[in-house]
Amino acid sequence: MQTHNFHWNVTGPQFRELHLMFEEHYTELATAVDEIAERIRTLGFTAPGTYKAFAKLSSIEEVEDIPEARSMVEILTKSHERVVTTCREVLKTAQNADDESSASLISDRMVIHEKTAWMLRSML
Template identity: 45%
Template sequence: MTAAKIDTGLGQNERTDVAVELTKVLADSYAVYLKTHGYHWNVRGPEFFSLHNLLEQQYRDIWGALDDVAERIRALGELAPQGYATFANLTSIKDGDPEKDAPAMLDELIRDHGTVIATMRAALEKADEEGDDVSVDLLTQRLAAHEKFAWMLRSSLGAR
């Protein structure tokens, strides 16, 4: 049995180039998901309830989006990465420290969302350059979500 030809209107090189960038997005998104979920479990202090709920909203959204990014990589004809070691090698986002206090957790997540945003912007630029409108749309939606998450975390710290 032969595999059906991938016909997205993009050439193999263009699809691969975009998939490489989406793989980085997936790895960074997965890392920030894990950290957000862990901080949701371990946050403490006078703002526990509101931060616990905020972090839950964020990790649930990120979790849902991971599948969309991975499936886009597959639609482009590439394999999506899997496994903790693989993701760890693809991201610069480090594991969270459950001993941190709530403000330090939020500050770290703000920086991590900045990393995800930068990775998404690079992927968005590549997808646009290659004429991959579907990936551009997906990345634009995810970029808006992560910018909102960072804003909500900054606002929770009383920052602009």
């Protein structure tokens, strides 16, 4: 939601570039949420399906106001870095459980978030 929020509300000289980039990011994230939910179901658990459930499980800090464009990029960079940290933690759990499918999914997600954080940092 953070990326979607920033996509809708970004303003300033970099509007078009950021608006389009944020759209690419939230589209990719929507696909990721679906893949993760399907993996959870494959493992026999109920996938979270409400914003309340996502907020409870999330380690990403909510942003209440609408920051300036540069701050949006800084916030999203930190958010992607936080997801990378979470991926590293969860990857160990999957590996210890010999769950190669989950480990692969987590590893693939980590690569995407690392690259996204790098691209965002490069804009600062």
